[in-house]
Amino acid sequence: MAFLRREYKTTDLQAMSQAYRGNAELSSSGKYYTPLVCIVSSIAFGYYLYTSIIWGIIWGLVGLWYSYLVLYPQEVSSFYYRKGNSQRWNAVNNMYTSLSNVNNDAEDVIQVGIDSSEGEFQQDLQRLLAALSLRKPDKVNNAFKQIEDKYDEDIQFKQFMEQINIYFDMGVPDMKSFKRLNKNYNIVYEIQKKGRSSKNLQKVQFGFALIVVFVAVIGISKAMGGSNWVDTYSHVTSGIVTNSIAMTIAFLAAHHIFFKRYYKDSANVTNSRSFKK
Structure with a gap:
């Protein structure tokens, strides 16, 4: 099963965390929120369903394990690729604007990209x-190839850099192509932003659903009476088995129905094979 192994190596996660170290978004504790919610909710459900601190700890450890293997690595990579995506978009727009200055050559345009990233x-x-x-032509071509290969999943950026390469070689920018690529990049970026906003809303809704279910569990246990809930359900074999099956199904459903889809979008995250230092 995919979530029984960690997709990213520890060194990869460290590199991603440090890639934009000075940025508040990546340096913040935001990447810990989802794993923390998973751990706390696992403990809470484990405790109230079984009415047992031991079971709360057991399911808390399961939540910790799942957070370590899946949630934390995906949150780190999500921050990393979102930031990288916004950096490229910002640089491309600034480089395109600098092309309007006829005194700028290809190197000046790239310097503008450096200053804005x-x-x-x-x-x-x-x-x-x-x-x-x-x-040196071989050094120049190799340098352009390296940056284009590193961000080869960002098609619009790759095409823009190819035009910069042509500009450097020919000495004259193809403004028609630059304009078209910049326009397409902005369209794609806006679509990605809307997609990310939609996914963030889904995450909030998922959290709200957890709260509703948790309140329902507490309500049922209170309605049955504390001692009755313990004597007839939570501490009997059938209740323990039912709770264990329910919690297992809940984890599997959350992984396959929500988290797997949430982190699947390349605008959110890219798989470990695509991580190039």
């Missing part, structure tokens, strides 16, 4: 500019 992506552009300054 930060972290890992800024370093990638700096390495590209350094290669261009050597004026």
